[in-house]
Amino acid sequence: MEYDVVVVGGGPAGLATAIKLKQLAAERDHEVSVCVLEKGSEIGAHILSGAIMDPIALTELIPDWKEKGAPLDTAVTEDEFLFLSPTGSHKTPEWLLPECFQNHGNYIVSLGNVARWLGEQAEALGVEIFPGFAAAEVLYDDNGAVRGVATGNMGVGRDGQPTDQFQQGMELLAKYTVFAEGARGQLGRELIAKFKLDEGRDPQAYGIGIKELWEIDPAKSKPGLVVHTAGWPLDSDTYGGSFLYHLNNNQVAVGMVVGLDYANPWISPFEEFQRYKTHPAIRGTFEGGKRLAYGARAITAGGLLSLPKLIFPGGALVGCEAGFLNASRIKGSHAAIKSGMMVAQAAFDALVAERSHDELPAYPAAFESSWLHTELNKARNFKQWFKKGRAVGTVMTGIEQWLLKGNIPWTIHRTKRDHECLQPADQCPRIEYPKPDGVLTFDRLSSVFISNTNHEENQPIHLTLKDASVPVSVNLAKYGGPESRYCPAGVYEYIKDDQGADKLQINAQNCVHCKTCDIKDPTQNIVWVAPQGGEGPVYTGM
Numbered sequence: 001m002e003y004d005v006v007v008v009g010g011g012p013a014g015l016a017t018a019i020k021l022k023q024l025a026a027e028r029d030h031e032v033s034v035c036v037l038e039k040g041s042e043i044g045a046h047i048l049s050g051a052i053m054d055p056i057a058l059t060e061l062i063p064d065w066k067e068k069g070a071p072l073d074t075a076v077t078e079d080e081f082l083f084l085s086p087t088g089s090h091k092t093p094e095w096l097l098p099e100c101f102q103n104h105g106n107y108i109v110s111l112g113n114v115a116r117w118l119g120e121q122a123e124a125l126g127v128e129i130f131p132g133f134a135a136a137e138v139l140y141d142d143n144g145a146v147r148g149v150a151t152g153n154m155g156v157g158r159d160g161q162p163t164d165q166f167q168q169g170m171e172l173l174a175k176y177t178v179f180a181e182g183a184r185g186q187l188g189r190e191l192i193a194k195f196k197l198d199e200g201r202d203p204q205a206y207g208i209g210i211k212e213l214w215e216i217d218p219a220k221s222k223p224g225l226v227v228h229t230a231g232w233p234l235d236s237d238t239y240g241g242s243f244l245y246h247l248n249n250n251q252v253a254v255g256m257v258v259g260l261d262y263a264n265p266w267i268s269p270f271e272e273f274q275r276y277k278t279h280p281a282i283r284g285t286f287e288g289g290k291r292l293a294y295g296a297r298a299i300t301a302g303g304l305l306s307l308p309k310l311i312f313p314g315g316a317l318v319g320c321e322a323g324f325l326n327a328s329r330i331k332g333s334h335a336a337i338k339s340g341m342m343v344a345q346a347a348f349d350a351l352v353a354e355r356s357h358d359e360l361p362a363y364p365a366a367f368e369s370s371w372l373h374t375e376l377n378k379a380r381n382f383k384q385w386f387k388k389g390r391a392v393g394t395v396m397t398g399i400e401q402w403l404l405k406g407n408i409p410w411t412i413h414r415t416k417r418d419h420e421c422l423q424p425a426d427q428c429p430r431i432e433y434p435k436p437d438g439v440l441t442f443d444r445l446s447s448v449f450i451s452n453t454n455h456e457e458n459q460p461i462h463l464t465l466k467d468a469s470v471p472v473s474v475n476l477a478k479y480g481g482p483e484s485r486y487c488p489a490g491v492y493e494y495i496k497d498d499q500g501a502d503k504l505q506i507n508a509q510n511c512v513h514c515k516t517c518d519i520k521d522p523t524q525n526i527v528w529v530a531p532q533g534g535e536g537p538v539y540t541g542m
Helices: 012-028 056-061 111-124 186-194 269-276 333-352 362-368 371-378 382-386 390-403 444-449 470-479 516-520
Strands: 002-008 034-038 078-084 089-091 128-131 135-140 146-151 154-156 162-167 171-179 206-215 225-231 240-246 251-259 290-300 315-317 463-465 492-496 502-506 526-528
Touching (some): 002 012, 012 056, 056 333, 135 171, 171 333, 240 269, 333 362, 333 371, 516 526
Parallel strands (some): 002 034, 002 171, 034 128, 078 225
Antiparallel strands (some): 078 089, 135 146, 154 162, 206 290, 225 240
16 A cells, blocks of 8 residues: 555654644645554554643644644643652642643643544544554665555464464555654664664663553542652652642542663562552542553653654654653653654655655754754753752752753763663662552552453564573573563563473563563563554553
8 A cells, every 4th residue: 555654653743743744735735645553453542641731732733622622621720749758748839840840731631532532633634544553564665765664464373373364464655654653662663773863862761651540539639730749669769750640520640650770670660659659648549549540651751862863764753752752841742743743744845846765854954943842952951860869860950940941051961771770689679569459559460451451362472582591591590580570561470380490471461562671671682563453452541
């Protein structure tokens, strides 16, 4: 199938790309064919975010979004920032909060619902959307330029042989292909390596975001209240923080982000999040409530200094695939939408000029002169300061964002990749986590159950190992088997075989596609590849 533009990924960045292309085509009376591939079973099924949304880019893309029913229903009314100790909390006066922590004018949203709405707007403009189709391979022409993607075969058995349900994948060819897979996208990772797009940039930094959606006692509901916390339960050398957002309908979104550059292999981000909910300043919100949904997803946090080159022959990276998230604001959806709009303009102008399969330099040029670049430049040192510990990170963020208002005369670089930060297990204090109570705190398997995750078991395991001996000989022996703790879905489990020897069991059917293993595995032996299209989590309200 041939199109002018193929977009890989049906999140805010990919859908904004498609919408803007069709808007430009209508304005200029120049037909452009656009399709969007989405590996989830439907648009929004794999979308997970806190989420507070700055509407600045959405307003540029669809000025009448309110009249068209965009699901931005809960305006932020109050910001709180708490520093937690094991038994108490300290609230930062609102006048002391840097601008990056102020959310008036923003909205608490389900980003999955926003993506579904954007999908409807795209289809109304004539965009062809194919949910349930996972792009599994980048296609190149004889000159090495990207000419499209191929979707994965369906109905392949665990032994690699076709079953009775076998369906051949499709080739989708395009003059330009836009990659919007989200953080640590499978094809984006390949493209960054092939075209050396990260050459001269700081290593990308990632975090894992873990989230639950709760229905709480109506007497405790405060729609529009935004609470961010730092400190306990994480130690002072581990980057991270938590959020608690009050939505309408007596719902609360609660979650934690843990930087994947943590050093202690005994840390379990999932268990740290469960502990967070037991803090005296937090637990009261949930007592008498009911957990509705659960999910997890890696995020890009390196910011401007880790942003790769955005273009290559035949295509471009947008959204969190590139790393546009502003970690200091804990926001990425506005940046994703803006990046999609900018690449759409560049691609449309190239198509009008009858170009194809070349680079789109107008896209990075537009970014460098945009408000998004200005915003990210102000926060360029945010993650790097926190590598020096919470105290230094907090003080320097206050100086840069509150005192200097983002007009920063210095730049701080990082040199290590997240997986290189893990220390040997015998050099770190072991952490014993309390057992879940099933009321406020939960285990992984009951959590995965309410993420509606499903995979056909008779298919090749999509969590691949370069060397099957490494998990036991290196990860378990040196690092204490960290994959059994950093995975928020219970995918990795060390068990004994019939001879009593250790072995790694991969429960691939539990995978929520968060990509943490692909990022944090200390030997980079685990490679995440897409399973059959339409599988994985089906998030609702997330």
